[in-house]
Amino acid sequence: EVQLVESGGGLVQPGGSLRLSCTASGFTFRTYWMNWVRQAPGKGLEWVANINQDGSDKSFVDSVKGRFTMSRDNAKNSLYLQMNSLRAEDTAIYYCVRDLSGGSCYWGQGILVTVSS
Amino acid sequence: QSVLTQPPSASGTPGQRVTISCSGSSSNIGRGTVNWYQQVPGTAPKLLIYRDSQRPSGVPDRFSGSKSGPSASLAISGLQSEDEADYYCAAWDDSLNGYVFGTGTKVTVL
Numbered sequence: 001e002v003q004l005v006e007s008g009g010g011l012v013q014p015g016g017s018l019r020l021s022c023t024a025s026g027f028t029f030r031t032y033w034m035n036w037v038r039q040a041p042g043k044g045l046e047w048v049a050n051i052n053q054d055g056s057d058k059s060f061v062d063s064v065k066g067r068f069t070m071s072r073d074n075a076k077n078s079l080y081l082q083m084n085s086l087r088a089e090d091t092a093i094y095y096c097v098r099d100l101s102g103g104s105c106y107w108g109q110g111i112l113v114t115v116s117s
Numbered sequence: 118q119s120v121l122t123q124p125p126s127a128s129g130t131p132g133q134r135v136t137i138s139c140s141g142s143s144s145n146i147g148r149g150t151v152n153w154y155q156q157v158p159g160t161a162p163k164l165l166i167y168r169d170s171q172r173p174s175g176v177p178d179r180f181s182g183s184k185s186g187p188s189a190s191l192a193i194s195g196l197q198s199e200d201e202a203d204y205y206c207a208a209w210d211d212s213l214n215g216y217v218f219g220t221g222t223k224v225t226v227l
Contacts, residue, residue: 047216
């Protein structure tokens with residue numbers, strides 16, 4: 001069974017940092033593009049970033065460029081999102097997503113990040 | 118700010134057909150393929166349609182997708198109560214070098 005389990009969310013003050021993790025199981029993690037997608041409370045979906053199979057190619061939405069980095073460890077079947085200089089507008093549920101634009105798309109259950117003083 | 122435009126809401130009675138539009142441009146829908154996602158309130162989204170019109174296994178055939186130029190559509194035939202959800206279109210945008218989602222459409226079964 002495919003599983004994507006996010007962790008590392010929580011409450012952080014503006015300007016602070018947080019590292020999200022996504023642990024994959026049930027499929028060959030190293031063969032897929034992976035993504036982070038977020039959803040602010042009561043709002044729509046927003047793509048945040050993606051990374052290719054070996055981690056050599058990454059893209060980010062403009063609003064997080066220079067603040068967020070993304071990485072993966074294929075030996076640990078894990079995906080990461082390092083979030084620095086957090087702002088109130090980064091408050092959202094963050095989803096780890098496999099193959100977002102393809103037919104093997106699968107979403108994790110999401111993890112809440114709240115940026116507030 | 119979404120670059121793909123959807124109607125905010127759509128509704129129908131059980132058994133009716135409902136169509137949701139998704140309007141984009143030549144840098145996204147007009148250039149590549151479209152996926153559709155369904156999100157039941159309080160749950161994670163799930164893939165409904167990929168590559169414009171393909172259904173993943175397990176998705177009922179009452180859901181269908183189509184595309185023409187810079188626009189796409191999702192149709193739900195034989196509407197059922199469990200189809201009450203938010204629906205999002207999405208595509209890669211070459212100008213933004215990023216994946217873009219539609220504004221979302223809330224479907225209500227009357």
